[in-house]
Amino acid sequence: MITLQVNGTSHQVDTDPEMPLLWVIRDLIGLTGTKYGCGEAYCGACTVHLDGEPVRSCVTPIARAAGHRVTTIEGLSPSNDHPLQKAWVELGVPQCGYCQAGQIMSAAALLAANPSPSDEDIDRSLAGNLCRCGTYLRIRAAIHKAAPNRTATNNGAALATGKDI
Amino acid sequence: MVFRRREPSTGLGAAPRLRIVRAGSLLLFSTAALIAAWSSGSASQTPAAEQLRPPKTFASITDQRQRSRALYAEASRVLLHPRCVNCHPSDDTPRQGDAQAVHEPPVSRGPADRGVPAMQCSSCHQDHNMKYARVPGAPEWHVAPLKMAWLGRTPAQICAQIKDPSRNGGKTLEQLHEHMASDALVGWAWAPGSGRKPAPGTQKEFGALIRAWIETGAECPTEEVSR
Numbered sequence: 042m043i044t045l046q047v048n049g050t051s052h053q054v055d056t057d058p059e060m061p062l063l064w065v066i067r068d069l070i071g072l073t074g075t076k077y078g079c080g081e082a083y084c085g086a087c088t089v090h091l092d093g094e095p096v097r098s099c100v101t102p103i104a105r106a107a108g109h110r111v112t113t114i115e116g117l118s119p120s121n122d123h124p125l126q127k128a129w130v131e132l133g134v135p136q137c138g139y140c141q142a143g144q145i146m147s148a149a150a151l152l153a154a155n156p157s158p159s160d161e162d163i164d165r166s167l168a169g170n171l172c173r174c175g176t177y178l179r180i181r182a183a184i185h186k187a188a189p190n191r192t193a194t195n196n197g198a199a200l201a202t203g204k205d206i
Numbered sequence: 207m208v209f210r211r212r213e214p215s216t217g218l219g220a221a222p223r224l225r226i227v228r229a230g231s232l233l234l235f236s237t238a239a240l241i242a243a244w245s246s247g248s249a250s251q252t253p254a255a256e257q258l259r260p261p262k263t264f265a266s267i268t269d270q271r272q273r274s275r276a277l278y279a280e281a282s283r284v285l286l287h288p289r290c291v292n293c294h295p296s297d298d299t300p301r302q303g304d305a306q307a308v309h310e311p312p313v314s315r316g317p318a319d320r321g322v323p324a325m326q327c328s329s330c331h332q333d334h335n336m337k338y339a340r341v342p343g344a345p346e347w348h349v350a351p352l353k354m355a356w357l358g359r360t361p362a363q364i365c366a367q368i369k370d371p372s373r374n375g376g377k378t379l380e381q382l383h384e385h386m387a388s389d390a391l392v393g394w395a396w397a398p399g400s401g402r403k404p405a406p407g408t409q410k411e412f413g414a415l416i417r418a419w420i421e422t423g424a425e426c427p428t429e430e431v432s433r
Contacts, residue, residue: 094328165314
């Protein structure tokens with residue numbers, strides 16, 4: 042039996058310790074906001090936080106999460122009001138939306154570590170989150186908009202303030 | 207002096223004997239591989255490791271300094287192997303595969319050689335290989351610091367580098383041996399999983415070569431090793 046905390050709630054799961062965290066979250070606990078993309082840590086759709094650090098849940102064995110705190114997109118904020126979620130809505134970032142949970146979880150980890158990221162910082166930190174719809178410019182803009190110490194020195198910041206880029 | 211991998215200067219008569227031994231080993235090894243493939247059905251997916259010659263192979267080189275260089279030349283087959291060099295990049299990103307392609311997805315070494323926020327090495331790599339996702343893993347997975355870069359460097363350059371405490375993490379030769387012979391992340395090179403070709407020999411055999419190299423004066427090649 043493996044015990045882990047997901048979004049503040051303790052769960053006990055009886056499963057193979059090598060089962061990916063993603064399947065525990067989706068199939069055993071029933072939180073389906075986190076998506077399966079590639080299953081090989083290439084695309085970032087399954088990104089969640091483990092003790093605040095982003096991990097690709099599709100390749101994280103549940104044994105690694107035992108006794109630790111997992112945060113999924115459902116637990117990022119109490120009322121879907123994380124600054125990133127608000128910026129995402131305001132700028133209309135998603136198209137099909139499939140990758141966006143992973144994008145936001147990676148972005149939240151970036152902003153926690155760097156409250157005023159440059160375009161280059163964002164590009165590097167989200168290089169592993171793929172979007173088949175190509176919403177990268179709006180993702181970047183929304184991150185700037187949500188950044189606690191936002192700057193207006195780059196393209197993403199320009200879009201975040203409503204200017205054309 | 208030029209060292210050749212297949213026929214080192216081991217003295218009169220030694221090279222032919224070596225060939226015979228190796229031919230015999232090859233036959234034995236091939237038979238073992240066939241049996242393993244037949245019995246498990248999966249062995250064929252993991253390329254066989256090349257063998258490392260043990261220190262005693264070089265005992266007939268009477269000049270100690272030359273023997274030391276020959277030992278290093280053999281050990282450098284591990285140092286220059288993609289399983290090792292790929293995570294000793296001379297730029298910002300590790301490499302992948304035997305062709306040493308740039309890491310996919312694109313990653314940056316970051317300030318502590320463990321990635322950048324949201325793209326840490328540990329975001330994807332575990333402390334062991336992931337069988338189904340084929341993501342490699344070992345404890346403390348990270349890239350070597352820039353001052354320990356090996357990619358694009360020659361055996362002679364790497365030799366000088368690993369002996370220099372300002373470029374080897376402040377290690378003595380004894381600590382260098384400990385690192386190479388025992389470190390778990392180094393050891394991954396011999397158990398890379400998912401069809402990746404392991405470094406030659408075993409970590410224990412590599413450690414024995416490094417030990418013998420140190421005991422003979424840790425000499426570096428005076429010219430580039432020719433293979």
